[in-house]
Amino acid sequence: MTDQKATYEFKAETKKLLDIVINSLYTERDVFVRELISNAADALEKFRHASITETEVFDDHLPLEITIELDEKKNTLTITDTGIGMTKSELEHNLGTIAHSGSNTYLAELVEAAKKDVSLIGQFGVGFYSAFMAGKTVRVQTRSWDKSEGHEWMSDGTGSFTISEMAGLHRGTKVIVELKDEAKDYAQKWKINSIIKQYSAFVSFPIKLEGETVNTVQALWTKNKNDVKDEEYNDFYKFIGNAATDPMYRLHFSADAPLAINALLFVPAENFEVFGFGKVDPGVNLYCQRILIDQHSKNILPEWLRFLKGVVDSEDLPLNISRQALQDNSLVAKLRRVITKRFLKYLDEEATREPEQYLKFWSTFGIYLKEGATSDYEYQKEIGKLLRFESSKSADGTPVSLADYVLRMHPDQEEIYYINGPNRAAIEAGPYVEMFTKKDIEIVYTMEPIDDFVLSHLGEFDGKKLVSADRADLSIAKDEEEAKEEGSAEENTPLDKDALAELTKWMQQVLEKTVSEVVVSKRLVDAPAMIVNPDGHMSSTMERILAAGRKEHGIPGMESSKKKLEINAKNPLIQKLADLHTKDATFAAEVAKQIHDNAMIQAGLVVDPLEMVERNYKILNRVVLN
Numbered sequence: 001m002t003d004q005k006a007t008y009e010f011k012a013e014t015k016k017l018l019d020i021v022i023n024s025l026y027t028e029r030d031v032f033v034r035e036l037i038s039n040a041a042d043a044l045e046k047f048r049h050a051s052i053t054e055t056e057v058f059d060d061h062l063p064l065e066i067t068i069e070l071d072e073k074k075n076t077l078t079i080t081d082t083g084i085g086m087t088k089s090e091l092e093h094n095l096g097t098i099a100h101s102g103s104n105t106y107l108a109e110l111v112e113a114a115k116k117d118v119s120l121i122g123q124f125g126v127g128f129y130s131a132f133m134a135g136k137t138v139r140v141q142t143r144s145w146d147k148s149e150g151h152e153w154m155s156d157g158t159g160s161f162t163i164s165e166m167a168g169l170h171r172g173t174k175v176i177v178e179l180k181d182e183a184k185d186y187a188q189k190w191k192i193n194s195i196i197k198q199y200s201a202f203v204s205f206p207i208k209l210e211g212e213t214v215n216t217v218q219a220l221w222t223k224n225k226n227d228v229k230d231e232e233y234n235d236f237y238k239f240i241g242n243a244a245t246d247p248m249y250r251l252h253f254s255a256d257a258p259l260a261i262n263a264l265l266f267v268p269a270e271n272f273e274v275f276g277f278g279k280v281d282p283g284v285n286l287y288c289q290r291i292l293i294d295q296h297s298k299n300i301l302p303e304w305l306r307f308l309k310g311v312v313d314s315e316d317l318p319l320n321i322s323r324q325a326l327q328d329n330s331l332v333a334k335l336r337r338v339i340t341k342r343f344l345k346y347l348d349e350e351a352t353r354e355p356e357q358y359l360k361f362w363s364t365f366g367i368y369l370k371e372g373a374t375s376d377y378e379y380q381k382e383i384g385k386l387l388r389f390e391s392s393k394s395a396d397g398t399p400v401s402l403a404d405y406v407l408r409m410h411p412d413q414e415e416i417y418y419i420n421g422p423n424r425a426a427i428e429a430g431p432y433v434e435m436f437t438k439k440d441i442e443i444v445y446t447m448e449p450i451d452d453f454v455l456s457h458l459g460e461f462d463g464k465k466l467v468s469a470d471r472a473d474l475s476i477a478k479d480e481e482e483a484k485e486e487g488s489a490e491e492n493t494p495l496d497k498d499a500l501a502e503l504t505k506w507m508q509q510v511l512e513k514t515v516s517e518v519v520v521s522k523r524l525v526d527a528p529a530m531i532v533n534p535d536g537h538m539s540s541t542m543e544r545i546l547a548a549g550r551k552e553h554g555i556p557g558m559e560s561s562k563k564k565l566e567i568n569a570k571n572p573l574i575q576k577l578a579d580l581h582t583k584d585a586t587f588a589a590e591v592a593k594q595i596h597d598n599a600m601i602q603a604g605l606v607v608d609p610l611e612m613v614e615r616n617y618k619i620l621n622r623v624v625l626n
């Protein structure tokens with residue numbers, strides 16, 4: 001070792017993290033052994049890949065393995081790998097900062113998650129720092145595959161670390177943990193052995209504990225399904241998924257044609273994005289003949305399937321493919337299509353086989369499928385089958401599929417209808433469902449704003465158009481019965497044709513600023529009025545979301561489109577209004593505006609609250625005080 005030693009401060013957030021690790025998470029120390037072994041295994045995988053893609057690598061003769069040495073006298077635990085190693089600048093960066101950090105809330109989230117389950121620490125990409133749960137000092141001696149000089153990194157986990165040059169190192173990394181008094185156990189062989197058995201059984205390199213190999217290296221995904229026990233699958237999932245609980249679903253499949261594939265995919269029990277992680281990294285690793293070529297691959301599945309964990313292995317891929325080349329490799333694209341379709345088919349089968357379990361999946365991960373439906377045209381058909389929504393006919397709120405809806409359609413019904421609202425009660429009290437209820441036509445309730453985007457992207461299901469019920473040209477209002485009655489709306493009311501025509505014309509003038517047209521409704525049953533959207537225009541919900549998005553990002557302008565107002569000639573309020581506006585036009589105008597605003601609110605659209613409340617009091621005053 002030369003005497004050149006440089007001292008570096010940890011980044012502020014790393015300091016905070018270390019403080020948490022050292023002072024709050026010490027109750028489940030075992031985790032640190034797993035994290036260091038997993039880093040060693042990662043480094044070995046990276047080296048194996050580099051040795052194929054690079055022309056020259058340093059110390060090529062070393063066997064790829066992990067060795068663990070214990071010293072009960074000196075209280076040290078040493079984990080050595082012959083992996084890729086680190087250069088000086090990699091050391092400085094990788095072990096001085098937090099790789100996955102981003103948001104300010106990140107650390108707070110980490111503390112919360114770690115309180116619930118410390119094994120989540122690996123999910124946050126801060127595994128290395130867990131060494132300080134047991135170590136009073138940690139030394140990392142490492143030399144890169146590129147043969148640059150070796151270095152030693154050292155820290156006691158408080159404020160700073162040092163890096164100094166170190167001569168004579170082989171390729172790879174040695175982590176020396178000098179154990180705290182209360183963590184002396186980790187220098188005992190039985191202890192480390194049991195941790196490896198529990199957590200690291202699937203490491204694909206030999207782990208030698210004091211000269212003895214303690215794991216059997218196996219690639220579970222290349223085995224025959226019948227030869228793998230549930231427990232082995234679950235353990236494997238926990239290992240690769242950094243998970244503490246069993247997976248919700250598992251799909252193990254092999255194919256020879258058109259591509260040779262061995263794939264093992266898992267759906268976790270929980271959706272990690274709701275823990276405040278932001279977007280999770282993809283969790284499926286791409287192998288070729290059991291050699292890892294792309295960890296957490298962004299290429300092997302579409303982004304919206306990032307919640308999956310697992311392995312895809314294909315012999316057809318060129319072994320020496322670079323990560324860049326994966327991106328636009330046509331074979332990878334083909335693999336992605338085959339695997340995605342196979343997985344979606346699996347979900348559909350599961351939905352039929354065990355509907356209740358599928359609904360659990362849907363409530364946890366449905367949001368990703370919706371993302372897929374709006375962003376990925378290629379799988380819309382398959383995703384369409386997997387969607388679930390509440391509807392006017394879903395018993396006690398249990399979501400139904402669009403296929404169920406189609407089965408229940410009236411013989412002459414051609415379209416699938418949906419309407420958005422904040423909840424079931426609000427939708428059912430609103431004007432849009434009146435005609436559907438009267439005619440006993442099922443209507444899908446889309447309670448999440450994204451749902452309208454999903455259905456409008458889908459466009460149709462099973463050959464039936466998907467139509468938002470706030471559209472102006474709904475065909476259910478124009479069936480035969482109605483055609484016979486054409487013009488009869490007037491007959492049911494004391495208003496004659498002329499009076500109605502005059503009323504709509506007058507209302508249109510009053511509401512000129514906000515409404516494109518006022519028409520007599522063929523759909524309304526009880527409610528006085530409702531807002532509808534011009535044909536082919538987006539639904540009110542979509543418009544509201546887009547407007548909110550513009551506001552949030554400070555994008556000005558874009559007047560919201562003018563709506564049509566439909567009025568109900570059978571409604572007493574509308575009838576009275578026809579009379580009132582000839583006698584007291586000023587007051588009648590206030591009433592017309594209030595009817596309009598009420599209809600806007602029922603459509604989920606925004607009105608000017610000040611103006612509305614003031615007007616409302618005017619009307620109340622007149623009723624109560626006169």
Ligand code: ADP
Pocket residue numbers: 035039040042043081083084085086094095099122124125126127128129172173
């Ligand atoms: P993660 O493993 O999720 O990236 P860690 O905190 O466990 O996060 O490790 C941080 C980084 O340090 C790793 O990404 C890797 O680049 C580097 N590293 C850690 N251990 C080793 C090792 N044994 N060999 C080479 N690099 C390592």
Ligand code: MG
Pocket residue numbers: 035038039126127128
């Ligand atoms: Mg790690």
